[in-house]
Structure formats: C-alpha cells, structure tokens
Amino acid sequence: MSLLEENQATDLEQMVGLTRRRFIGAGALCGAAMFLGGNLLSRSALAVNATTASPLLGFTGIAAASSDAITLPPGYSASVLISWGQPLHKNAPAFDPSGNGTAKAQEQQFGDNNDGMSLFAFPGDNNRALLAINNEYTNYRYLYAHGGAPQSAEDVRKAQASEGVSVIEVQRKGGTWQFVQDSRYNRRIHGNSPIRLSGPAAGHAWLKTSADKSGKKALGTFQNCANGKTPWGTYLTCEENFTDCFGSSNPQQNFDAGQKRYGVTAASRDINWHQHDPRFDMAKNPNELNRHGWVVEIDPFDPQSTPVKRTALGRFKHENAALAETRDGRAVVYMGDDERGEFIYKFVSRDPINHHNSKANKNLLDHGTLYVAIFDAGDGNADHPKGKGQWVELTHGKNGIDAGSGFASQAEVLIHARLAASVVKATRMDRPEWIVVSPTDGQVYCTLTNNAKRGEDGQPVGGPNPREKNVYGQILRWKADKDNHGASEFTWDLFVVAGNPGVHAGTPKGGSSNINPQNMFNSPDGLGFDKAGRLWILTDGDYSNAGDFAGMGNNQMLCADPATGEIRRFMVGPVACEVTGISFSPDQKTLFVGIQHPGETGGSTWPEHLPNGKPRSSVMAIRRDDGGIIGA
Ligand code: FEO
Ligand code: CA
Ligand code: CA
Numbered sequence: 001m002s003l004l005e006e007n008q009a010t011d012l013e014q015m016v017g018l019t020r021r022r023f024i025g026a027g028a029l030c031g032a033a034m035f036l037g038g039n040l041l042s043r044s045a046l047a048v049n050a051t052t053a054s055p056l057l058g059f060t061g062i063a064a065a066s067s068d069a070i071t072l073p074p075g076y077s078a079s080v081l082i083s084w085g086q087p088l089h090k091n092a093p094a095f096d097p098s099g100n101g102t103a104k105a106q107e108q109q110f111g112d113n114n115d116g117m118s119l120f121a122f123p124g125d126n127n128r129a130l131l132a133i134n135n136e137y138t139n140y141r142y143l144y145a146h147g148g149a150p151q152s153a154e155d156v157r158k159a160q161a162s163e164g165v166s167v168i169e170v171q172r173k174g175g176t177w178q179f180v181q182d183s184r185y186n187r188r189i190h191g192n193s194p195i196r197l198s199g200p201a202a203g204h205a206w207l208k209t210s211a212d213k214s215g216k217k218a219l220g221t222f223q224n225c226a227n228g229k230t231p232w233g234t235y236l237t238c239e240e241n242f243t244d245c246f247g248s249s250n251p252q253q254n255f256d257a258g259q260k261r262y263g264v265t266a267a268s269r270d271i272n273w274h275q276h277d278p279r280f281d282m283a284k285n286p287n288e289l290n291r292h293g294w295v296v297e298i299d300p301f302d303p304q305s306t307p308v309k310r311t312a313l314g315r316f317k318h319e320n321a322a323l324a325e326t327r328d329g330r331a332v333v334y335m336g337d338d339e340r341g342e343f344i345y346k347f348v349s350r351d352p353i354n355h356h357n358s359k360a361n362k363n364l365l366d367h368g369t370l371y372v373a374i375f376d377a378g379d380g381n382a383d384h385p386k387g388k389g390q391w392v393e394l395t396h397g398k399n400g401i402d403a404g405s406g407f408a409s410q411a412e413v414l415i416h417a418r419l420a421a422s423v424v425k426a427t428r429m430d431r432p433e434w435i436v437v438s439p440t441d442g443q444v445y446c447t448l449t450n451n452a453k454r455g456e457d458g459q460p461v462g463g464p465n466p467r468e469k470n471v472y473g474q475i476l477r478w479k480a481d482k483d484n485h486g487a488s489e490f491t492w493d494l495f496v497v498a499g500n501p502g503v504h505a506g507t508p509k510g511g512s513s514n515i516n517p518q519n520m521f522n523s524p525d526g527l528g529f530d531k532a533g534r535l536w537i538l539t540d541g542d543y544s545n546a547g548d549f550a551g552m553g554n555n556q557m558l559c560a561d562p563a564t565g566e567i568r569r570f571m572v573g574p575v576a577c578e579v580t581g582i583s584f585s586p587d588q589k590t591l592f593v594g595i596q597h598p599g600e601t602g603g604s605t606w607p608e609h610l611p612n613g614k615p616r617s618s619v620m621a622i623r624r625d626d627g628g629i630i631g632a
Contacts, residue, residue, distance in 0.1 A: 084616045112163070114617050117132060119170075134224035159191070194218075204409075206415055253283055344446060347369070372426040428465075440532075525578070576599050578596045
C-alpha cells in the first residue's frame with residue numbers, strides 16, 4: 001500500500017535449484033533514454049545477466065536503478081495507458097493538477113493509486129478488451145491544493161471518489177493498446193456507489209445501520225487492494241485497509257474485541273473521514289465498519305449492474321483473490337489477510353462452476369465453505385525449508401467455533417473471520433499479500449511481504465515464517481494433495497527468501513540461493529503468471545537504497561522460472577513508487593503494469609516531467625520492440 005511499512009533484520013537461507021551468485025554478470029546501469037509520444041517514459045539498461053539458464057526467460061536482466069523513470073531490458077518500451085484523473089467520458093472535467101478539482105469531477109475520472117487489475121477480452125475480438133482496475137487509496141499531498149488531511153465534507157467526498165474501481169475499455173490500434181474514452185463500458189465504482197451485500201452474513205443485525213435497516217445495501221467500496229478474475233467473467237475487488245477510514249468523535253471510545261482485532265482507532269489512521277462524514281464515525285455508526293472488509297464481485301460487461309459484497313468469503317483485510325477449481329468442478333478462492341501475524345484462507349463453493357452458462361454462476365460465491373491454513377514447522381532446512389499443511393474449516397458448530405467460543409451463528413463467524421481463525425489456531429503469517437495459481441502445474445504461490453515483528457507478540461519463528469524481524473520477505477508455495485484444490489492437505493516450500501547479499505554475508509539475511517547481488521529485492525507483494533508459466537514478482541518495499549536495502553534501488557518487477565528458481569529483474573519503477581497490478585493482453589505481447597504512488601514522499605514528477613509537475617499513478621503498457629511475447 002504505501003511507504004516504508006516496516007523493516008528490520010532476517011534469518012535463513014534456502015535454495016531452489018541454483019547456486020547462489022551464479023548470475024553475477026556484467027555491471028553498471030547506464031542505458032539510452034527512449035522517448036514515446038514526446039515524454040520520457042522508459043529507459044533501457046545494460047544487461048547484468050548475460051547468460052540464460054532458463055528456457056522460459058529470454059530477456060536480459062537489468063540492474064537496480066534510482067532514477068525517476070521506468071527502466072526496462074534492451075528491446076522493450078513502455079507507454080502510459082491511463083493516469084490518475086483522466087476523464088472517462090468526453091463530457092467529464094479534465095484533470096486539474098492544481099488539486100482544486102471537485103469530488104464530482106473525480107467521480108468521472110480515473111481513480112488514484114491504481115492497484116490490482118484484470119483484463120476481460122471481448123469474445124471474438126482480439127483487439128478489444130475491458131480492464132477493471134482497483135484504485136486503492138489517495139495521496140492528500142497531491143489530491144488537494146492544500147496538500148493536507150481532508151478539511152471539509154467536499155474534501156472527504158473527493159477522497160472517496162478517488163478510491164474504488166475504474167472499468168475502462170481498451171483497444172489495440174496500430175499494435176498499441178489505448179484507452180477508449182467515452183466507451184459505454186467506462187465506469188467508476190467508488191466510496192459512495194450503491195453495493196449489495198449477499199451471502200450468509202447479509203441482513204445480519206451487525207450489518208444494519210440507521211441508513212440501511214435491511215443490512216443488505218451498503219454504500220461504497222474503498223481501500224481496494226488487489227483482485228481476482230472468475231472463470232465466469234466477473235471481477236473481484238478486495239477491500240484491504242478499510243479500518244483506516246474510520247475514527248471516532250469520542251476519543252475515549254472503548255472498542256470491543258472484534259473492532260480491536262480489525263484495528264480501528266478513535267484517532268483514525270491519518271484519513272480523518274469521520275470528522276466530516278458521520279458514516280465513518282464509530283461513535284455514531286459503529287456497524288458501518290462491518291459493511292467493509294469484503295470481496296466485491298463486479299460484472300464489467302454490464303455497466304448498470306450493482307456490485308455485490310460476497311460475505312461467504314469472510315471479512316478481513318483482503319489482499320487479492322486467486323481462483324482455482326476442485327477436481328469435481330467447484331470454485332476455489334485463495335485469499336490472504338495482509339496484516340502482521342494474520343492468516344491465509346481458502347473458500348470452496350458448494351456448487352460446481354457452470355462453464356457453459358456464465359450467468360448461472362451469479363450466486364456461486366454465496367454458498368460454500370471457508371477454511372484457514374495451518375502450516376507445520378517444516379523440516380528446518382536452512383536453505384530450502386519445506387513441510388506440510390492443512391485447511392481447517394471455519395464453520396459454526398465445528399472445530400470449537402460455537403457459542404462457547406463467542407460465535408452465535410455463521411454470520412458472526414464470517415464477520416469476525418479473524419477471531420474464528422484464531423480459535424482453530426491458524427498459523428500467523430508474515431503479512432500475506434498476493435496469491436496466484438500456476439497455469440502449468442497448479443501450484444499456488446503467495447508473497448509474505450515482510451514482518452518486522454516476527455519473533456515478538458506470540459509469533460513463533462519457523463515453518464514458512466523462518467526469520468526473526470523479517471524485513472525482506474519471502475515467497476511461499478504450496479501444492480494441493482493429489483493436485484486437488486479441494487483437498488484438505490498440502491505440502492509447502494519457500495520458493496525464494498529475499499535478502500541482501502551485498503550487505504549481509506551468508507545465509508540468513510543474504511537471502512536464498514536464487515538471490516544474488518544482481519537480482520536482489522525486498523518486500524515481494526504483487527504476483528502474476530503469464531500463460532507460459534513465468535512468475536512475475538512486483539515489489540512494495542523500502543526504496544531508500546541504503547542500509548539493509550543498499551543496492552536494491554526503486555521498487556521493481558522481476559520474472560522467475562518456477563522450475564529452475566532463477567529470478568531476473570525486468571523493470572524498475574520511478575522514484576518512491578510501488579509496482580502493483582499486472583495483466584497481459586490475450587496474445588501475451590503487451591504487459592499492463594501499475595505504477596502506484598510515484599513520489600509519495602516527493603522527488604518525482606513522473607510520468608509527465610513537466611516543470612513543477614505532480615506525479616500521477618498510472619497503468620503502463622509494455623511491449624517488445626520486435627512485437628514478441630513479453631519475457632520470452
Ligand atoms: Fe494493498 Fe497489502 O497491499
Ligand atoms: Ca499489496
Ligand atoms: Ca505491500
């Protein structure tokens with residue numbers, strides 16, 4: 001999500017088939033600037049990994065960089081697809097870089113801080129698609145002319161308008177994918193859009209407010225982190241740090257166990273919506289909090305449709321939603337809860353997916369079973385730990401989840417999924433971020449981004465969380481028993497343990513065998529697979545380029561071969577950004593990637609590089625100059 005989240009020390013090393021430092025190659029970054037459409041958009045770098053061990057990775061890895069530009073391998077170019085504030089329709093107001101644009105204008109413009117996204121191709125047309133793109137949060141520094149926290153109801157409404165989801169049409173013209181302004185599919189869903197609540201918790205007393213006595217009609221989605229795409233053609237947007245938006249006009253308000261566990265505070269976490277919008281004031285509308293923290297399903301091809309919050313998937317700080325299918329055809333949704341020491345979940349639908357009639361799946365995610373993961377301590381291998389795990393059902397009346405442990409119904413279990421998962425002693429993880437499923441062998445990968453508190457606060461060191469004060473993060477992988485995502489057991493290993501071999505000699509903090517001074521990174525966050533099975537890794541880490549992070553440069557995107565473990569740096573983002581959100585065109589010849597919060601702490605005018613220009617979060621389209629498959 002944002003800056004300098006946490007970081008400190010580490011431990012352990014692993015191996016995934018390659019010898020450490022094997023790819024030490026040529027050297028320094030320099031590179032030629034490339035101008036596209038008049039703007040400096042990308043910079044190609046000299047190779048650092050001259051040799052190729054992997055048949056999957058055909059590009060030359062690049063050096064770390066700290067420039068205010070996109071850096072790519074030789075032979076690749078980037079262009080801006082869409083930026084924060086761009087009007088979605090011709091009659092919508094233009095972006096106002098002064099910060100004086102209105103909330104009403106922002107409701108008609110591309111949202112801020114784009115994050116997870118999915119591409120939906122038009123059937124039978126390879127040159128037309130929709131992109132559904134999350135807009136996670138906003139930077140007040142740039143949103144308002146005054147550059148500070150919201151000062152009025154209009155300010156709050158503008159912030160709410162900047163978050164949520166943007167659906168846009170894109171078309172390929174002359175080989176380049178472009179945003180189609182005024183498409184009838186272009187749509188904003190934001191912090192005040194009508195949204196339906198469905199599933200077992202819908203209508204529960206804890207979801208009722210003075211404005212909605214039914215408990216089924218919520219207003220708004222915000223803090224939309226990452227995403228999922230269902231096999232039946234809908235988009236899932238995941239509500240993550242929703243508690244940040246709430247506060248209380250009573251500074252002494254006592255919060256109950258559920259409210260505390262989800263982390264709401266009276267002072268609010270620098271967002272201060274509650275001061276100007278009573279909906280977010282816990283002293284006035286405490287149940288509003290329970291109407292957020294869900295996965296929301298959107299039909300991108302029906303711009304009139306009402307998005308639906310699917311309560312059967314549980315309420316927590318959702319990162320993303322990775323779809324898979326059981327052997328008997330039911331939908332599986334893997335989900336991480338991104339907070340230190342929180343859990344990994346799996347939802348399995350009651351009914352099978354109907355692959356012949358997509359509309360028949362419209363309520364599929366309302367009925368099913370939620371599970372949480374328990375990992376064993378593993379084999380303790382310092383190089384490449386591995387072990388076993390199991391999924392434990394979070395169903396009222398089972399596994400000690402009942403009135404005796406504080407749950408009156410399944411609705412309460414879902415609303416307080418974190419508390420229910422603690423009852424069954426789920427494994428407290430190092431901040432689970434994205435989860436993806438390999439299209440080639442069905443193995444599941446999950447970024448555990450970092451956790452400076454590992455080893456404290458009752459969080460044991462070991463298993464898939466092997467390092468105390470983990471500042472660098474790791475990528476966990478698991479394989480379902482008998483390759484059936486419906487199975488209750490699995491085996492796990494760590495695909496990579498990030499580290500800094502330039503600063504720390506040896507195993508623990510230098511990272512695993514597939515980390516070397518040329519590909520090192522910290523805080524893996526976004527993940528994506530392309531059709532060929534390349535694993536793309538996007539980072540949201542410490543970009544100070546100093547201390548524990550010396551030599552790592554700006555946040556970046558890397559590409560891995562899951563079979564050999566080789567990891568190569570593919571792209572470096574501009575100053576103080578996070579690289580997040582990834583999709584491919586159907587022919588795999590264009591990669592869409594998000595640059596979020598460039599210059600969040602200043603120091604950037606990317607992508608426009610105008611005098612006194614403001615940085616703007618943007619979605620980029622990356623192509624090979626020879627028109628080939630990305631990464632090959
Ligand atoms: Fe929005 Fe956990 O990242
Ligand atoms: Ca993230
Ligand atoms: Ca992150």
